[in-house]
Every structure is written in C-alpha cells, then in structure tokens.
Amino acid sequence: MMGNEKVDQKLTGKSLKLLLRFARYFKRFKLLIFTGFICLVIHLLLTLIQPIISKLIIDKALIQGDIKLLNLLGILFITAAVFSYLISSLRQYIFLYIQQKVILNVRKDLTGHILNLPLSFHNYQNPGYLMARVDSDVGNLSGVMTDRYIESLLDLLMLLTASFILFILSWKLALFSLLLLPFFLVAVRYFSEKAKRLSADMQESHALTASSLQEIFSSVFTIRIFNKEKKEINGFVSRMIHYLSTNLKMVRLNLFSNLTMGIIATLAPLIVIWYGGYQVIKGEITIGTLFAFNMYLVYMFNPVRKIYGTIQSLSISMASLERIFQIFDVPPENISPVTAETHSRKSLSGSIAFKDLNFSYIKDKPVLKGISFEVKQDQIAALVGPSGAGKTTVFNLLLRLYQDFNGHILIDGIDIREMDVKLIRRSIRLVPQEPFLFNRTIFENIAFGGIGSSREDVVNAAKIAMADEFIERLHNGYDTIIGQRGAALSGGEKQRISLARALVANPKILLLDEATAFLDSKTESLVQEAINNALKDRTCMIIAHRLTTVMNARQIIVLNNGQIEDIGTHDELYSNCRLYQELCRKQFKRISKNEPL
Incomplete structure (x- = not known):
C-alpha cells in the first residue's frame, strides 16, 4: 500500500508539472476565461434558485390556491430557467472557442x-x-x-x-x-x-x-x-x-x-x-x-x-x-548564436575546408575518419568512391544536419558550429539524388527554394536548369500541378525542376548528390548540360556515380571506408590511385592511359 501511495504521489506531481506547462497556452485568453467564469457563477445561482421556487409554488400557491402568486412564481421560474440556458450556451461557446484556439x-x-x-x-x-x-x-x-x-x-x-x-x-x-x-x-x-x-x-x-x-x-x-x-x-x-x-x-x-x-x-x-x-x-x-x-x-x-x-x-x-x-522535450536543432564576425553577413563567399573530420551515426561505428581537404571559392570539387564510403555524410555535415562531429568544417574560415544555421542553409543549396517534389504547381515547387521568389526569378532559374522549354509545353505551364512526388514528370524533368529550385535563391555553394545516377544517357546529357550552366560563379561539390560527369573537376576526392584514399585531377588519379582506376574500369570497357575516357 505504501508503494502505491508513493507511485500515486509521483504521478500526481508529474501531472501537475505537465498541467502548469500547458497552462501557458491560456494566458492570452484571461479576459474570456474570466467572462466564462462569471457565466458559470450566474448559471449556478439561477439553477440553485429553481427548487426553492418549486417549493413555494407547491406549498404556497397551490396549497393556498393563490393564482397571483402562482403566476408570479411561474414567470420567475421560467425566467430563471431560460436565462440559465442562455448563460450556459454563452459559456459553452466561450470555452469551445478557447479550446479550438488552444488546440490550433x-x-x-x-x-x-x-x-x-x-x-x-x-x-x-x-x-x-x-x-x-x-x-x-x-x-x-x-x-x-x-x-x-x-x-x-x-x-x-x-x-x-x-x-x-x-x-x-x-x-x-x-x-x-x-x-x-x-x-x-x-x-x-x-x-x-x-x-x-x-x-x-x-x-x-x-x-x-x-x-x-x-x-x-x-x-x-x-x-x-x-x-x-x-x-x-x-x-x-x-x-x-x-x-x-x-x-x-x-x-x-x-x-x-x-x-x-x-x-x-x-x-x-x-x-x-x-x-x-x-x-x-x-x-x-x-x-x-x-x-x-x-x-x-x-x-x-x-x-x-x-x-x-x-x-x-x-x-x-x-x-x-x-x-x-x-x-x-526533445532538444531542437542547435541554432548557434550569431558571432560578431557573422552577424553582419547576409551570404557566404563559398570557400570550404574540412579539417580532421570524424563522425559516427552509431557509437563506435565511424563513418568518416580524419577527413581533411579544401574547396576554394568558385571551384568545382567531386567526391567519388564505392557505396557507403561516406560521400553523402560529408554533404549532411556541411549542411549541419548533424552536429555531433569531431574536427572542423569551415566556411569562409569560420567553423560552422559558430554560425547561424539559417545563414548556412540560405547560402547552400542541395540537389539530391532523388528529389522530393510537392503535390503543387511547378511554380510553387521551384519558388520553394527561395525567399519571396518572383515569377521572373522562377523562370530565370528554370532557364538555367534547362527546364523552361518543357514547362512551357505543358497545358498550364508553370501553373501545372505535378502530382504526389512529381508523378506527372519524368526522372529527368524532376531533376531539372529540383535544380531550378536550388538555383532560384542564387546560392554561393551548390551541392549535387549523384543527380544523374539513374537517368538514361539522353536524359543525363540534358541534365548534365543544365548542371554545367548552373556551376558558373559558384562553389560546387559533386557526388559522382558516373565518373564522366566529373572528369573536368578541379579536384576529385576519392573516399573509401570513410577515409580519403587520394586527391587530385582525373589524370593524376588515374595514374596514381588504384581505387580510382578500379572505379573507372567498372564503368568503361576499354581503358588505357592513352585513350581518353
């Protein structure tokens, strides 16, 4: 019995704390709550008086045969009952209004x-x-x-x-x-x-x-x-x-x-x-x-x-x-306080550096181990490697989707953990391998990538992404609703819409996560041309499944089992990096040092 009492006390204390936390939602409705309380008191008084009136009707008016008193008490009873219901209805409306607002x-x-x-x-x-x-x-x-x-x-x-x-x-x-x-x-x-x-x-x-x-x-x-x-x-x-x-x-x-x-x-x-x-x-x-x-x-x-x-x-x-x-009670994503150095910034220049980066999704199972490399402003860098090498994780950490990493990620020389996450994501745009499109119009899907994007902004982004032409051929053009997850579009069209969505904000840093991985060669060519248009005057990092898409990159980082195998240009890596050679051979039937890829 004593144990049950302790449990009850513990539960009561916990419930009281929850109710006190919940009570903050009612602060803005103090006047309405007071009005509702007054209505309840009036309703209580009008209800309590009715049995007394009934007693007087029976004992005084009926027993004594006093018709005037009967009429007076009858009117008083009806008035009390009617006003009681009216006041009760007003009280119910007040509290239902508060209830719906609080739930909202x-x-x-x-x-x-x-x-x-x-x-x-x-x-x-x-x-x-x-x-x-x-x-x-x-x-x-x-x-x-x-x-x-x-x-x-x-x-x-x-x-x-x-x-x-x-x-x-x-x-x-x-x-x-x-x-x-x-x-x-x-x-x-x-x-x-x-x-x-x-x-x-x-x-x-x-x-x-x-x-x-x-x-x-x-x-x-x-x-x-x-x-x-x-x-x-x-x-x-x-x-x-x-x-x-x-x-x-x-x-x-x-x-x-x-x-x-x-x-x-x-x-x-x-x-x-x-x-x-x-x-x-x-x-x-x-x-x-x-x-x-x-x-x-x-x-x-x-x-x-x-x-x-x-x-x-x-x-x-x-x-x-x-x-x-x-x-x-689950802590939200940590939005770091803006430092004096980043306070006045509205955008970033685009230089990126990873220094001795280590990260694990699960404890004691490292995904990245001692990653270090730099991408200069307006430079194109590619990440290649077998599946599970940690390429997408690098992008996730750069976007600060995960924060419990060791080492440093610097943008413009500033550690991203000391920067406002909104500034980071305002300056970086990602084109994922499988883009998620909303069941809305094409205009809304592209404009989603910017802040207050105009029609002109959306059309310009679509033109750079080589999406404007096929959009204009649609019956409702930019006002075409594309269905759940873009069901009305082909794979290449989805990718170009996704690229336009990334470009509408004119980001300084563009991340492409195997954007052409599952496209046929003809569609890949269109998307690749759109990507080439998008790379001008911005820092770009590309995760490449097809190595032909990154052969012209300034530097290629080869990842394997969460570590950097080698860094260099295509020619340098093909000459010196065995893993890179193997990746190339898997994609091409005939490769030799004298034959271009």
Whole structure:
C-alpha cells in the first residue's frame, strides 16, 4: 500500500508539472476565461434558485390556491430557467472557442518543433507515428482545458451547496440519502484509474496503426511489384484488431461505469421518495419540501457524475499531454548564436575546408575518419568512391544536419558550429539524388527554394536548369500541378525542376548528390548540360556515380571506408590511385592511359 501511495504521489506531481506547462497556452485568453467564469457563477445561482421556487409554488400557491402568486412564481421560474440556458450556451461557446484556439496553437507549435528536431531524431521516427501525436493526441487535450477545471470547481460548489440545503430542508432525509454517496465515490476512483491505463494503451495502439497505414500508402509501388498486398493488409489488420480490442475494453469500462453510476444515482431519489413520503404522511415535512429535496438531490449527484466524467477525461488527456511533451522535450536543432564576425553577413563567399573530420551515426561505428581537404571559392570539387564510403555524410555535415562531429568544417574560415544555421542553409543549396517534389504547381515547387521568389526569378532559374522549354509545353505551364512526388514528370524533368529550385535563391555553394545516377544517357546529357550552366560563379561539390560527369573537376576526392584514399585531377588519379582506376574500369570497357575516357 505504501508503494502505491508513493507511485500515486509521483504521478500526481508529474501531472501537475505537465498541467502548469500547458497552462501557458491560456494566458492570452484571461479576459474570456474570466467572462466564462462569471457565466458559470450566474448559471449556478439561477439553477440553485429553481427548487426553492418549486417549493413555494407547491406549498404556497397551490396549497393556498393563490393564482397571483402562482403566476408570479411561474414567470420567475421560467425566467430563471431560460436565462440559465442562455448563460450556459454563452459559456459553452466561450470555452469551445478557447479550446479550438488552444488546440490550433498546440498543433502549430508541435509541428514547428518536430520540423526543427535534428535529423537524427527523424531517422528513427515513422511519420505516421508523429502524425498521430499531432492529430489524435492534441485532439484529446479537451479534457485538460480551462472550462473543465472551472466547471469542476463549480460542480464542487454545487455539490456542497446542495448538500447544505438538503440538511436545512430535512437533516434526517439528508443523512438517509447520503448513505449511497461513499459507494459512488469508491466507484469513481476505481473506474478513473482503469480508464487512465486503458487510454494510454489505446493511444499507443492508435499511433502504431496510423504509422502502419502511412507506411503502406507510402510504399504502394514496392508492395505491388513484390506481390505483397495480402501480407501488408494482414499486418495492418493485425494492428487494427489490437487497437479495436483496446478500444472495446474502454467501451466496456464506460458502459459498466455508467451502469454502476446510473444505478446508484437512480436509487438515491427512489429512497428519498420512499422515506420522504413517510415523513410527509407523519407531517414532518411538506410535499413542496419533498419535491425541492429531490431536485437538490439531483443537483448533488449530477456534479459527482460530472466530476467523474472530468476525471476520466482528464486521465485520457493526461496520457496524451505526457506524450506531446515527450516530443516537446526533445532538444531542437542547435541554432548557434550569431558571432560578431557573422552577424553582419547576409551570404557566404563559398570557400570550404574540412579539417580532421570524424563522425559516427552509431557509437563506435565511424563513418568518416580524419577527413581533411579544401574547396576554394568558385571551384568545382567531386567526391567519388564505392557505396557507403561516406560521400553523402560529408554533404549532411556541411549542411549541419548533424552536429555531433569531431574536427572542423569551415566556411569562409569560420567553423560552422559558430554560425547561424539559417545563414548556412540560405547560402547552400542541395540537389539530391532523388528529389522530393510537392503535390503543387511547378511554380510553387521551384519558388520553394527561395525567399519571396518572383515569377521572373522562377523562370530565370528554370532557364538555367534547362527546364523552361518543357514547362512551357505543358497545358498550364508553370501553373501545372505535378502530382504526389512529381508523378506527372519524368526522372529527368524532376531533376531539372529540383535544380531550378536550388538555383532560384542564387546560392554561393551548390551541392549535387549523384543527380544523374539513374537517368538514361539522353536524359543525363540534358541534365548534365543544365548542371554545367548552373556551376558558373559558384562553389560546387559533386557526388559522382558516373565518373564522366566529373572528369573536368578541379579536384576529385576519392573516399573509401570513410577515409580519403587520394586527391587530385582525373589524370593524376588515374595514374596514381588504384581505387580510382578500379572505379573507372567498372564503368568503361576499354581503358588505357592513352585513350581518353
């Protein structure tokens, strides 16, 4: 028992901290919350006065046959009831408005926070799982909204006030009717604890189900070509069955709790009518008193049921709130403070240096080991090497997508860890091997790469990327919607759109990650020509799968197992670097020192 008490205290303290953190979302709504609170107080007073009016109608107007008094009390009763509902409706609207605004702000903040989390976080998170956090968990926060606390406070006041009035009306009847209250409270505690545990299981199961569904929809092509539709559907159904099983447990709990509460709440007025009727016959109380007593008894048990509902809803919401703040507590990407040296900079010149760079995605499994080389301003450098050599990792570190590396990466002589990451990414643009295009217009996809890019900026970038011609042939030109991931475009067209998107910001540093790796020779020629246009007056680093694309590079860095094998021009490397020779031989049938590649 002592252990359980300690656990309860720990959970209560943790929940209180979460609620205090969540409370900051309500600061801007102080006036509305106060207005809603006033509405609740007025509603409480108008509700409490109605049984007294009923008692007067029965004991004074009806028994004495006073029609004037009956009319007066009837008008007063109707007025109190109508205004009570009007005030209650206004209060509900106020708090629903606050609730929707708070949910909107939490979703906005959570989505923004997730977007700013390090790439190392996203590498191990399924997008569907994160979507469930933003969607369903935030949606469940209604149970911890301000109106619930205020209503619970006023329900407690209603309970205490009604209990006090019951004792004034008839202390014997009050004691008799309160015999069932302890059973009611025990049931409330039992069911609320069960609901909290089930809610956490249900939400986790829902997140995993959403994650599974998102993964299926994202991999339709792969599933179909491997003929795995049935297997994936069965896997999804298995998760759904687990989710539905957990859901049904919650449904059964709710049904059983409502049944238990309903029986207790129904027995109370029946006992009052039975024992109260006995008191009326004996002349100890009037019929009006019995009628008013029954109304106040409802006012006593209803708040208890509502408080139980709030506790149950709070249990569900606290599980969601805890999961939401688990994500909020993941430290965002470190945006280094801008130093005096970089404060006035709006762009970078483009010289790059790597000095004794070491990096591991997983501890004790190094990906880069002692990498050192320089790329001068407006120079073209190429990274070549077998798959897994660490080429793409070099780009990721230069863009500061990962920050826990040893050694130094310098741009214009400044360590990138001392620079504003926004300045770095504003000055560098990456054309990935498989570009992601949005289900938007071509104009929007290209303009995405800049800041406030005009139509002219987009068209100029498309012309440099040799994309303008095929875009203009489309029915809606730059206003053509290209489908999910650019489904309406060919591979070469996607690459040229991606290149235009990178160029629209006129970056000083351009990174090309095997941009022609999977293109046919004709399309590769078009894309390569577009790339050659883009290289003028900017520093460029190219990851090359096809060595013909980098033969004219000022320097070629050969990577192998995370280390630099050699650095030089094509001719120098072909003469002196065995690994480079092997890479060349794999791509060309006939190679000799006297035959050009």
